[in-house]
Amino acid sequence: MTAGLDTPDRRGRTGLDRHGLDLTGNPRVRIHDVEVLSCDWYVLRRTTFDYEHTDGHVSREQRETYDRGDGATILLYNTDHRTVLLTRQFRLPAYVNGHPDGMLLETAAGLLDGDSPHTAIRREAAEETGHVIGTPEHVFAVYMSPGSVTERLHFYAAPYDPVDNPTGTTGIAAEGEDITTVELPFAEALDRVRDGTIVDAKTIMLLQWAALDGPFSRPGPLPRRD
Known part of the structure; x- marks a missing residue:
C-alpha cells in the first residue's frame, strides 16, 4: 500500500499515479505510465508517453511535472x-x-485550494493585503512555466482604497507567512521593472497590462518618472 496511490497521503489524496492516463485531446500523444516521485505536499510525477512527430516517426519520451495546483493573483490599484x-x-x-535577499515585490497571490x-483571489487579497475587495476583473489565465510546472495562474485586478491600508505584517502566521504591503506610484512600479527591482513575472505582466489595457492605459509611451 502506497500513500497517494491506493491509500490517502497527508492531504487525503489517492490515485495520483493515474493523472493524465485518460487524456484523448491530442491524438499524437499516448501516455503509458505515470510514476509518483513525491507527494509530501505537492506532487512530482514522471510520465512516460509516446509522441508522434511532425514527420510521422514516434518517440518514447519521459517528462517530470510538478503539480502544486492552480492559483490566482491580483493587482490592486487606485x-x-x-x-x-x-x-x-x-x-x-x-x-x-541569485536574488540578493529573496525579498520579492509581488502582486498578492495564492493557490486555489x-x-x-x-x-480564491478575494481570500488571498484579504489575507495578504488586508483589503476586502469587491468584484475583481478577470484579466487572463496563463501557464507560467509549461515546460515543467502544471499550474495555471488566473490574473485579476481590482481597485482599493488607500485609506484602508493595514499597518504591520499580513499573511497567515501559522503557514509561515510574513508579508508586508508596499504602496507605490504606478510610474515608480514600472521603473522598478525597468531597473530590475521588480523581477516577479506575474507582477510584471499585471503592471504591463495596467499600462497597456488596464486602469492606467493611455495613448503614447508608458509613463516614466523623471
Missing part, C-alpha cells in the same frame, strides 16, 4: 492616486538562485 498595492515577502527559490479562482 486611479485617483495613481498607485498600486504590492506585497513583499521572502522567496527561498529566488534567494538560492479547491475554491473557484474568483473566490
Whole structure:
C-alpha cells in the first residue's frame, strides 16, 4: 500500500499515479505510465508517453511535472492616486538562485485550494493585503512555466482604497507567512521593472497590462518618472 496511490497521503489524496492516463485531446500523444516521485505536499510525477512527430516517426519520451495546483493573483490599484498595492515577502527559490535577499515585490497571490479562482483571489487579497475587495476583473489565465510546472495562474485586478491600508505584517502566521504591503506610484512600479527591482513575472505582466489595457492605459509611451 502506497500513500497517494491506493491509500490517502497527508492531504487525503489517492490515485495520483493515474493523472493524465485518460487524456484523448491530442491524438499524437499516448501516455503509458505515470510514476509518483513525491507527494509530501505537492506532487512530482514522471510520465512516460509516446509522441508522434511532425514527420510521422514516434518517440518514447519521459517528462517530470510538478503539480502544486492552480492559483490566482491580483493587482490592486487606485486611479485617483495613481498607485498600486504590492506585497513583499521572502522567496527561498529566488534567494538560492541569485536574488540578493529573496525579498520579492509581488502582486498578492495564492493557490486555489479547491475554491473557484474568483473566490480564491478575494481570500488571498484579504489575507495578504488586508483589503476586502469587491468584484475583481478577470484579466487572463496563463501557464507560467509549461515546460515543467502544471499550474495555471488566473490574473485579476481590482481597485482599493488607500485609506484602508493595514499597518504591520499580513499573511497567515501559522503557514509561515510574513508579508508586508508596499504602496507605490504606478510610474515608480514600472521603473522598478525597468531597473530590475521588480523581477516577479506575474507582477510584471499585471503592471504591463495596467499600462497597456488596464486602469492606467493611455495613448503614447508608458509613463516614466523623471
